Amino acid sequence: MITFEQVSVHYTDAAEPALTGVDLTLPEGELCLLVGPSGAGKSTLLGTVSGLVPHFTGGVLHGRVTVAGRDTRTHRPRELADVVGTVGQDPRAHFVTDTVEDELAYGMESLGIAPEVMRRRVEETLDLLGLADLRDRALGTLSGGQQQRVAIGSVLTVHPKVLVLDEPTSALDPGAAEEVLAVLQRLVHDLGTTVLMAEHRLERVVQYADQVLLLPGGGQPPVLGEPAEVLAHSPVFPPVVGLGRVAGWSPLPLSVRDARRRAAPLRARLAGLRPEVPAPVAAEPLAETARLTVRRGPVPALRGVDLALRPGEVTALMGRNGAGKSTLLGALAGLQAPASGTVRIGALTPHKARPQELIRQVALVPQDPRDLLYSETVEAECTAADHDAGAAAGTCRALVERLLPGIADHTHPRDLSEGQRLSLALAVVLTARPALLLLDEPTRGLDYAAKARLVEILRALAADSHAILLATHDVELAAELAHRTVVLADGEVVADGPSADVVLGSPAFAPQVAKVLQPEPWLTVRQVAAALESSS
Amino acid sequence: MTPATPVPPATPATPATRTRGTRSALGPRHLHPGAWWLWSLGLAAAASRSTNPLLLLLIVAVAAYVVTARRSDAPWSRSYGAFLRIGLAVLAVRVLFAVLLGSPVPGSHVLFTLPQLPLPGWAQGVRIGGRVTLEAVLFALYDGLRLATLLICVGAANALASPARLLRVLPGALYEVGVAAVVATSFAPNLVADVQRLRAARRLRGRADHGIRSVLSVGLPVLESALERSVALAAAMDTRGFGRTAPVPRSIARATAALTVCGLLGICAAVYGLLTAGSGDWTVPVLLLGLGAAGGGLLLGSRRTVRTRYRPDPWARAEWLVAGSGLAVAGATIWLSGRDPAAFATSVVPPAAPVLPLAAAAAVLLGLLPAFAAPSPPSGALPSTARADRKPDQS
Numbered sequence: 058m059i060t061f062e063q064v065s066v067h068y069t070d071a072a073e074p075a076l077t078g079v080d081l082t083l084p085e086g087e088l089c090l091l092v093g094p095s096g097a098g099k100s101t102l103l104g105t106v107s108g109l110v111p112h113f114t115g116g117v118l119h120g121r122v123t124v125a126g127r128d129t130r131t132h133r134p135r136e137l138a139d140v141v142g143t144v145g146q147d148p149r150a151h152f153v154t155d156t157v158e159d160e161l162a163y164g165m166e167s168l169g170i171a172p173e174v175m176r177r178r179v180e181e182t183l184d185l186l187g188l189a190d191l192r193d194r195a196l197g198t199l200s201g202g203q204q205q206r207v208a209i210g211s212v213l214t215v216h217p218k219v220l221v222l223d224e225p226t227s228a229l230d231p232g233a234a235e236e237v238l239a240v241l242q243r244l245v246h247d248l249g250t251t252v253l254m255a256e257h258r259l260e261r262v263v264q265y266a267d268q269v270l271l272l273p274g275g276g277q278p279p280v281l282g283e284p285a286e287v288l289a290h291s292p293v294f295p296p297v298v299g300l301g302r303v304a305g306w307s308p309l310p311l312s313v314r315d316a317r318r319r320a321a322p323l324r325a326r327l328a329g330l331r332p333e334v335p336a337p338v339a340a341e342p343l344a345e346t347a348r349l350t351v352r353r354g355p356v357p358a359l360r361g362v363d364l365a366l367r368p369g370e371v372t373a374l375m376g377r378n379g380a381g382k383s384t385l386l387g388a389l390a391g392l393q394a395p396a397s398g399t400v401r402i403g404a405l406t407p408h409k410a411r412p413q414e415l416i417r418q419v420a421l422v423p424q425d426p427r428d429l430l431y432s433e434t435v436e437a438e439c440t441a442a443d444h445d446a447g448a449a450a451g452t453c454r455a456l457v458e459r460l461l462p463g464i465a466d467h468t469h470p471r472d473l474s475e476g477q478r479l480s481l482a483l484a485v486v487l488t489a490r491p492a493l494l495l496l497d498e499p500t501r502g503l504d505y506a507a508k509a510r511l512v513e514i515l516r517a518l519a520a521d522s523h524a525i526l527l528a529t530h531d532v533e534l535a536a537e538l539a540h541r542t543v544v545l546a547d548g549e550v551v552a553d554g555p556s557a558d559v560v561l562g563s564p565a566f567a568p569q570v571a572k573v574l575q576p577e578p579w580l581t582v583r584q585v586a587a588a589l590e591s592s593s
Numbered sequence: 594m595t596p597a598t599p600v601p602p603a604t605p606a607t608p609a610t611r612t613r614g615t616r617s618a619l620g621p622r623h624l625h626p627g628a629w630w631l632w633s634l635g636l637a638a639a640a641s642r643s644t645n646p647l648l649l650l651l652i653v654a655v656a657a658y659v660v661t662a663r664r665s666d667a668p669w670s671r672s673y674g675a676f677l678r679i680g681l682a683v684l685a686v687r688v689l690f691a692v693l694l695g696s697p698v699p700g701s702h703v704l705f706t707l708p709q710l711p712l713p714g715w716a717q718g719v720r721i722g723g724r725v726t727l728e729a730v731l732f733a734l735y736d737g738l739r740l741a742t743l744l745i746c747v748g749a750a751n752a753l754a755s756p757a758r759l760l761r762v763l764p765g766a767l768y769e770v771g772v773a774a775v776v777a778t779s780f781a782p783n784l785v786a787d788v789q790r791l792r793a794a795r796r797l798r799g800r801a802d803h804g805i806r807s808v809l810s811v812g813l814p815v816l817e818s819a820l821e822r823s824v825a826l827a828a829a830m831d832t833r834g835f836g837r838t839a840p841v842p843r844s845i846a847r848a849t850a851a852l853t854v855c856g857l858l859g860i861c862a863a864v865y866g867l868l869t870a871g872s873g874d875w876t877v878p879v880l881l882l883g884l885g886a887a888g889g890g891l892l893l894g895s896r897r898t899v900r901t902r903y904r905p906d907p908w909a910r911a912e913w914l915v916a917g918s919g920l921a922v923a924g925a926t927i928w929l930s931g932r933d934p935a936a937f938a939t940s941v942v943p944p945a946a947p948v949l950p951l952a953a954a955a956a957v958l959l960g961l962l963p964a965f966a967a968p969s970p971p972s973g974a975l976p977s978t979a980r981a982d983r984k985p986d987q988s
Contacts, residue, residue: 113828138834150825153772153833155667155755162903167834169899176904193971195667212833392793416799428794431814445799489799 058085058219058251059106063120066101066110075101075116078278083253083268085218088245090266090284091255092293094504095474097274099255103221106253107143108134125218139168142212146224146502148204149196157199157207158183158192164215178214186210186240201378202233206240213244220244222254226261227501230377230530231565234261241265257504260295260533260569263288264312285309293505296533296569299582303589316573323585324574330592332584334557335540338370343524344389344419344493348398351381351388358384360548361398366493368522371515373535373556375528375566376545382528383424385545386495389526390421402493416446420486421495422479427470429482436466438485446489456484460514476507483514494518496527500534512538536560536568536580556580618909621971623665626754627762628912629963632659633750635919636960639926640742641868643937644735647949648957649742655960656749663963665970669755676748680741687737691729695720699942700728731941761902766849766894769836776826783822787815838897845893853890859883867927911967918962925956 065077076098083089091099104110108129111118122129125140134143142164145151154160161182165175183189186206196204205225212220222241226234242265244250253270256262263269269287271280280287285308288294294302297316301309304323310316342365351359358381366372374382387393388400391407400407402418410418423429432438439453446452457464461480464473470481479499486494496515500508508531515538519525529535535542535556542559544552544566552559557578560566571580579585616622633656640652657673664670692707707722760771791811795801800810830836863880929952930937936950 107832109828109832113831134828134831135834135837138832138837141832143829143832145825145829147825150822151829153826153830153835155669159761159903164833166900166903167837169837169901172901172903175901179903215834387793390797392796412796412799412801416797421797423794423797427814428791429797431810442798486797 058125059083059253060123061105061120062122064105064122065119066098066105066116067119068114068116073276076105076272077276079120081270081279081281083251083270083281085251086245086249087267088241088252088254088265089268089270089281090259090262091253091270091272092259092287092291093272094274094293094506095476095502097272099272100223102272103143103223103253103255105129106219107141107221108132108137109143135167138164138217139215140217141219141221142209142215142217143221144205144208144212144223144225146227148201148208151208151211152196152204155195155197156192157188157194157196160196160207160211161188161214164211168215170215175214178216182210182214185213185243187236200233201229202236205229205233205237209237209240213250218251220250220252220254222252222256224256224502225254226256226258228378228498231261231532232377234258234530238262238265257293257502258531259293260297263295263298264315266311284311296582297573300570300573300585303582303586313569313572316569320573324577326592327574327577327579327585327588330588332557332579333587334555334578337555338367338540340367340369340522342366343368344400344402346385346388346398346400349385349388349395349400350397351384351393352396353384353393357396358548359388362545362548362550364543364550364553366524366526368492368524369519370541371519371525371527371539373527373529373539373542374545375530375532375535375542380545381548382545383497384548386421386497386526386528389493389495390419391415392421413445413447416486416489416491418491419493419495420489420491422482422486422497422499424497424501426478426482429485430470430478433469434467435464435470435481438470438481439488442485442488448488448490453484453488456487457481460484474507475502476504476510479503479507479511480514487518491523493524493526496525496529498529499527500529500531508534532560532566532568533581535566536571537583542566615907616904618907618911621969623758623906623970624663624754624915624963624967625762625906625908625912626759628908628915628967629754630750630759631916632919632960632963633746633753635916635921635923636749636957637743637746638868638923639957639960640739640746642926642930643953644739645937645939645947645950645953646735646738647947648937648953649735649738651949651954651957652742652960653745655957656746658961659964659967660749660752663967663969664752667755670752673748673752676745676751680744680748683744684734684737684741687740688730688733691733692725693721695723696726696729696732698726698729698732700726702727702944704730727944728941731944735939735941758906761905764891764895765898765900766853766891768898768900772830772835776823780819780823784815784819787811787818791815837899839899841897845896849890849893851890852886852893856883856885856887856890860887914966915963918959918966922956922960925959926953929953929956 060082061079064079065074067074079102091102093099101110104114105118105122106124106129110116112133118130124137127137127140129137152160153163158179161179162175165178183192186209188203188206188210191199191203196207199207209225226237229237238261241252241254245252254262263284266284268281269284271287271291273280273292288298288311289309297311297313298309300316306319310319344366346362346364349359349362350357362385374385376382384393388395389402389407391410394408405415405418407415407419430438432441435457436454439457442453443450460483461477464477470478473481499511503511512534515525539556541554542552542556543550544559544563557580560568560580561571561575561578568580570582570585636652636656640649643649660673664673704725704727706724709723710721712719712721760768760775763771788808788811791814792808795811859879860883863876863883866876867880929950933950936948936953939945939947
């Protein structure tokens with residue numbers, strides 16, 4: 058269905074080719090998962106299939122990519138629109154019209170499909186994706202999972218042979234992600250659509266894949282093969298594969314179900330052992346909210362939230378899209394004024410405090426760290442941060458060196474990878490030595506290596522008696538890092554306690570290792586590996 | 594770039610069983626956007642013929658009543674308030690300029706005298722400060738009110754008919770221009786949201802988050818993200834087949850361009866003639882010729898497009914009534930203003946209390962018809978409560 062013949066892509070002003078030596082064929086009707094570290098060329102590879110590379114992005118494409126017999130070099134994306142459907146990470150960037158039904162019809166209108174056919178296909182697609190109740194809704198009023206399903210539906214109505222998805226579940230909570238993945242699986246099974254999907258969150262998707270295409274990066278050639286074989290040697294792998302490697306299982310399990318069926322001996326080995334759990338922190342709270350209510354427009358986004366954050370403690374804040382996580386962080390950082398109730402950080406009331414004083418107490422890294430970066434170079438950014446914080450010259454640069462070793466002074470923040478940019482933003486806000494650090498979705502767009510670095514950095518900060526609150530959908534990150542987990546639903550706290558207790562009690566928020574080894578309280582591969590090592 | 598292979602032909606439009614193409618005209622539905630625009634343009638045309646403040650306020654009231662009665666709960670429906678504020682701002686600016694810069698209107702009723710700025714000889718004819726007369730202020734007030742009323746009429750159409758729905762009724766040849774316009778209209782709200790987000794982020798860096806400097810300093814990042822969003826949308830539209838064309842001979846393409854340009858020029862000239870008071874006999878024939886040429890151009894141009902339309906809105910009785918009421922308001926006021934110009938222009942020199950001309954007022958009230966004749970918008974378009982939106986449904 059898709060063939061790559063000696064494909065390489067070279068962007069102007071880049072020293073290295075973005076993609077090189079891709080020579081493979083993807084057969085029809087398979088779900089192929091594209092994995093690899095950041096910067097290995099995953100998005101570029103997807104772009105060559107939809108024709109956006111090179112027609113839209115520029116750069117030079119060597120070799121040939123053909124999709125259903127059409128050469129993407131001589132066909133512009135619009136001429137491939139009837140065979141390739143493309144959906145990106147942010148569905149809102151994809152929408153052209155403003156209601157669900159019109160959005161589903163848009164692609165067909167562009168292709169000149171007859172009105173009767175359009176009518177029938179819209180109805181079929183509404184049913185296929187479970188959108189029938191939402192047909193007249195304005196797109197802006199839908200939840201993240203619903204929007205992503207509409208985006209997928211809007212390319213499905215033209216009956217494409219190939220579906221190209223770039224991180225379709227990265228921005229979604231676990232429930233919404235499952236919604237979207239169930240739809241994709243149905244397409245592959247029922248309609249024979251070929252799906253090519255890039256995703257960092259392997260734990261969510263790998264069990265659905267028929268094939269895995271690994272782009273190792275660093276000039277190494279891509280590897281295509283059975284998921285278990287490829288992941289055995291892949292630098293990126295989900296926790297369940299990590300558990301399989303630790304336990305020495307072969308072939309490696311890809312789903313929780315596979316792993317559970319093989320886990321009896323491991324459970325026996327672990328019997329009597331206890332995971333190393335960080336001791337609960339008993340210090341005086343640094344920040345507190347009491348009966349906190351915040352309104353956004355007429356709607357209360359938070360309803361009577363009581364929360365205490367202690368120095369040296371990492372707290373994970375979880376909950377579905379729109380549950381009020383970002384609003385809570387905003388209220389703690391003084392961006393939102395409470396409608397009732399109080400917020401206190403040290404002696405300060407955040408929304409009334411002067412910004413210069415506030416940044417010494419609390420720092421927030423927003424979902425998109427670029428919001429915090431204004432300067433042209435890393436050096437200028439650091440100088441500005443020292444000035445803002447009133448810190449000694451060079452404070453921020455030293456922090457950057459610690460979090461992000463070896464970055465050149467004159468690099469433009471825009472040219473950094475997602476993980477590097479996050480580290481730079483962290484260094485900038487840490488310059489003022491705030492006691493409380495808030496992070497909104499820090500692992501969005503990070504690969505496993507960048508995530509592991511982030512975990513180390515945050516552990517060190519917690520050991521340095523910073524209080525850390527991170528809002529995240531990433532259950533694996535919360536299990537790895539958080540002493541405590543707070544679950545929000547509809548603006549109310551529905552669970553608050555030690556991470557192990559909270560996540561083990563909820564199938565949606567349980568990490569893979571916990572699902573495999575339950576009812577025993579193991580959460581991460583690291584815990585299991587450490588326990589096995591100490592017992593042998 | 595020309596396609597290497599021709600675009601595959603559209604699916605044949607004659608299936609075995611014919612199903613209804615347009616939406617049903619029964620029950621709650623969105624009115625055809627063209628009807629709303631004709632209605633509001635009718636009101637605007639009536640407003641443009643008058644400086645009588647009572648008549649202008651009556652037009653604003655009629656528009657406001659219809660908007661409240663028949664708007665849906667979709668995001669664009671809130672644009673009426675924004676246009677109302679813009680209208681008031683225009684009015685304020687117009688009066689302020691008349692006060693500061695003086696006015697050519699002769700007047701004897703001096704309200705107060707501002708200190709006059711001495712200007713060099715070459716700036717003769719320009720005055721800053723000085724006497725402010727009642728006549729000048731009244732003239733500016735009425736003139737500003739007329740401009741504000743025009744804006745508010747446009748705002749009413751915007752609130753009642755979504756810009757994207759209007760796009761769907763454009764002829765194929767104009768479609769791409771229309772998309773550009775719609776993207777531009779969504780640009781402004783996104784820009785405002787970006788400015789707010791980035792100003793909030795300034796606070797996180799420990800800088801002041803209000804004041805003019807905070808707006809200026811986020812300018813570059815805001816433009817950057819707006820540009821990125823536009824590029825992402827353009828890429829998404831391209832991958833969904835936007836801009837596919839069917840090949841047409843070069844001669845037809847040239848004829849299309851010539852007809853469209855000449856037609857539009859003719860229409861512009863004729864409309865200008867109609868709306869300025871001293872209209873000659875040439876306007877109507879030129880208008881008809883222009884319309885004919887532009888229509889021909891559009892018809893020819895549509896041969897290039899392969900687009901089809903999904904469930905177009907029907908043009909039924911309600912549409913006739915709504916569009917008719919707007920045109921009736923325009924027609925009646927234009928006719929009345931020709932017969933009795935004094936009723937439409939309140940005297941400023943000497944200042945006189947405005948009087949509401951009854952015949953004209955009755956004509957404007959015809960514009961209320963849509964509040965009863967138009968179908969109510971479907972309730973499905975409005976989320977039952979905003980709270981329900983926050984819950985993703987896990988079905």
